[in-house]
Amino acid sequence: MTRFILQRLMLLPLLMIAFSILVFAIVQAPPGDFLTSYTATLASSGSSVSAEQLEALRRQYGLDQPLAVQYLRWMQQLLQGDLGLSLEYQRPNAELIGEVLVLTLVLALFSFVLTWAIAVPAGIYSATHQRSVVDYILTVLNYIGVATPNFMLALVLMWVAFAYLGIGVTGLFSADMVAEPWGWPKFIDLLKHIWLPALVLGIAGTARLTRVMRANLLDELNKPYVMTARAKGMSEWKLVLRYPVRLAFNPLVSTIGWYLPQLFSGSLIVATVMNLPNIGPLLLRALVNQDMYLAGAILLIYCLLTIVGTLLSDILLAWLDPRIRMDG
Amino acid sequence: MAIASATNSAAEERISVASNWTLVWWRFKKHKLALISAGILAVLYAIVLCPDFFSTQDPERTDARQAFIPIQGIHFFDDGRFDPWVPGIVGKRNPVTLRMEWQIDPSKKTRVGFFVTGKAYRFLGLVPMSTHLIGPRDANDRIFLLGSDRLGRDQWSRIMHGTQTSMTIGLVAVTLSVILGVVLGGISGYYGGWPDQVIQRLIELLQSVPTIPIWLALSAALPRDWTPTQVFFAITVILSLIGWTTLGREVRGRFLALREEDFVLAADLAGASQARIILRHMVPTFLSHIIATSSLAIPVMIINETSLSFLGLGIRPPAISWGVLLQEAQNIQTLALAPWLLIPGLLVIVAVLAFNLVGDGLRDASDPYSK
Numbered sequence A: 001m002t003r004f005i006l007q008r009l010m011l012l013p014l015l016m017i018a019f020s021i022l023v024f025a026i027v028q029a030p031p032g033d034f035l036t037s038y039t040a041t042l043a044s045s046g047s048s049v050s051a052e053q054l055e056a057l058r059r060q061y062g063l064d065q066p067l068a069v070q071y072l073r074w075m076q077q078l079l080q081g082d083l084g085l086s087l088e089y090q091r092p093n094a095e096l097i098g099e100v101l102v103l104t105l106v107l108a109l110f111s112f113v114l115t116w117a118i119a120v121p122a123g124i125y126s127a128t129h130q131r132s133v134v135d136y137i138l139t140v141l142n143y144i145g146v147a148t149p150n151f152m153l154a155l156v157l158m159w160v161a162f163a164y165l166g167i168g169v170t171g172l173f174s175a176d177m178v179a180e181p182w183g184w185p186k187f188i189d190l191l192k193h194i195w196l197p198a199l200v201l202g203i204a205g206t207a208r209l210t211r212v213m214r215a216n217l218l219d220e221l222n223k224p225y226v227m228t229a230r231a232k233g234m235s236e237w238k239l240v241l242r243y244p245v246r247l248a249f250n251p252l253v254s255t256i257g258w259y260l261p262q263l264f265s266g267s268l269i270v271a272t273v274m275n276l277p278n279i280g281p282l283l284l285r286a287l288v289n290q291d292m293y294l295a296g297a298i299l300l301i302y303c304l305l306t307i308v309g310t311l312l313s314d315i316l317l318a319w320l321d322p323r324i325r326m327d328g
Numbered sequence B: 001m002a003i004a005s006a007t008n009s010a011a012e013e014r015i016s017v018a019s020n021w022t023l024v025w026w027r028f029k030k031h032k033l034a035l036i037s038a039g040i041l042a043v044l045y046a047i048v049l050c051p052d053f054f055s056t057q058d059p060e061r062t063d064a065r066q067a068f069i070p071i072q073g074i075h076f077f078d079d080g081r082f083d084p085w086v087p088g089i090v091g092k093r094n095p096v097t098l099r100m101e102w103q104i105d106p107s108k109k110t111r112v113g114f115f116v117t118g119k120a121y122r123f124l125g126l127v128p129m130s131t132h133l134i135g136p137r138d139a140n141d142r143i144f145l146l147g148s149d150r151l152g153r154d155q156w157s158r159i160m161h162g163t164q165t166s167m168t169i170g171l172v173a174v175t176l177s178v179i180l181g182v183v184l185g186g187i188s189g190y191y192g193g194w195p196d197q198v199i200q201r202l203i204e205l206l207q208s209v210p211t212i213p214i215w216l217a218l219s220a221a222l223p224r225d226w227t228p229t230q231v232f233f234a235i236t237v238i239l240s241l242i243g244w245t246t247l248g249r250e251v252r253g254r255f256l257a258l259r260e261e262d263f264v265l266a267a268d269l270a271g272a273s274q275a276r277i278i279l280r281h282m283v284p285t286f287l288s289h290i291i292a293t294s295s296l297a298i299p300v301m302i303i304n305e306t307s308l309s310f311l312g313l314g315i316r317p318p319a320i321s322w323g324v325l326l327q328e329a330q331n332i333q334t335l336a337l338a339p340w341l342l343i344p345g346l347l348v349i350v351a352v353l354a355f356n357l358v359g360d361g362l363r364d365a366s367d368p369y370s371k
Helices: A002-028 A034-044 A051-060 A067-079 A093-128 A133-147 A150-164 A184-221 A224-231 A236-242 A244-254 A256-274 A279-288 A292-320 A322-327 B002-017 B020-029 B032-049 B155-191 B193-207 B211-220 B228-243 B245-259 B262-269 B274-310 B322-327 B332-337 B339-366
Strands: B075-078 B081-093 B100-123 B127-136
Touching: A002 A067, A002 A292, A002 B211, A034 A051, A067 A292, A093 A133, A093 A184, A093 A236, A093 A256, A093 A279, A093 A292, A133 A184, A133 B339, A150 A184, A150 A256, A150 B274, A150 B322, A150 B332, A150 B339, A184 A244, A184 A256, A224 A236, A236 A244, A244 A256, A244 A292, A256 A279, A256 A292, A256 B211, A279 A292, A279 B211, A292 B211, B020 B032, B020 B274, B020 B339, B032 B155, B032 B339, B155 B193, B155 B228, B155 B245, B155 B274, B155 B322, B155 B339, B193 B245, B211 B228, B211 B274, B228 B245, B228 B274, B245 B274, B262 B274, B274 B322, B274 B339, B322 B339, B332 B339
Parallel strands: none
Antiparallel strands: B075 B081, B081 B100, B100 B127
């Protein structure tokens, strides 16, 4: 088990290096640099920068160096834990990201818990009551859940809440709570607001997981050991929950590997539409304004979250299923 | 008894001489939902072929005085006779908000007809035509079957053109990923060794990429001055660059399994070239499976394109796609005023559902062991 985890951990730095090159290449790709779009913004507001000032700024940020040098410099800073300075906000990137990273994680994890809390019981019910009315309704809901883009669902909910209930459902806090320091009341306020974005974010995943759970459980329910247990007079619920459900869980756990990362990147769209304080909108702004080190840092964090999510599911699966840990 | 067994054996013979594709079709036909969905897709692709024929007017025609006109529902009968019409619209300026408020006025009727002459266009970009499936009989009238947007553009016609872009993107992006997946997965599975190692590591790397952020970053990197066509192709390439990995894995798995089969060995011994073995003997055995898998990949591409465009980083106006149309619905105040701007989203859901159902049907039908 330890060896298995260690092997996986060894792979992490290699992957991160590959990603850092990829990310650097992407944020470097747009023609021009931050200063080009900065001068354009200044020009549109009427002021301008002299050529010497621009040159000085370019030198200060190292934008005049060859790409390889810029990359190595960036890596050197990253390894020292320095994410660099945001060109647009003139503040350390680490600070900017730190403000919203926690909320990003909270949203994704909350959504994850919500998904499982809905999908597992729904899947079990569907499988044990195959071809019942509820099973059909759940199947239809699942198809629609998979087919609806996140942002569309968010739009519809926001519209219904606004037009028919007269409430705004954007943001993660009430207006008077945003500036408050963290504490119990603020946390309660967060809980009041987070469930809707979490639900929107998790709807497609919930639909998929319900289907996986249903299919797995159906496979298990047809096996002879279930019939044996039933013949011995075990009560139906106890039987289902104790044996087949536990076995049907393994494939479900293996979905975490793609599901957690998907939640992290999916939250980008939901957060933008619902105006949540999340790293998604921050990335979008940084990309549009060519604030390259901020965009790069955020992209790298997404990569890290993705890798950690996959790692977590591998470890969980190995812990649940001895066949995997023996092979590893 | 004798008759029954005779028809039975006739049926059996029919099955035993049927080609693989006939068998797939017979099984697919049994899925009623999949069959209906296939019909919906056929209609959508007819629109893709010639959106102008289905439009009622020029999708780019703006008129600030006709902004946010509500849906003009079409009525087929007037006085019990077939005589299609849409109710007229009367506008009144609200004295408080100074906003135009539209009312449906059924007493004013705009006559519409099928196959009417309207704006000239070129069918498939070649044949000049001016017939439209549906439109006002008097070419000077404007009708808004699905309302108008903030610039007074006709949403019905815009949706027709958006359908063309969005459905094509899905198809082209999946075709590209299929090509990438089959070639790279095929090399990986057929040859093994170091090419296999390299390709497998590449797939692992790409699969641990956080897709949406990277897509966004890549689209943001596209030069601002590219033409809509260039952007369109760039977006398809971006979508398929990451999308091919699942298919690549599956193809590799099939190749690995098939490589050991007797019929491959037989073909090899008979002196068939490698290209012939792969294309003539191996690929047909899992072609139907690839088609099923890729028809399940198209809806994913469509959702991704729509999301990217919605965020302003995909297809850019003046090009029209479902995502571009939904950008108009971004503002909640606007949406409360003009909820019909959400209709393109409904179309996304219908298209994705249809693809998913057809894909499921095809997958079941192409599995020779299913009942």
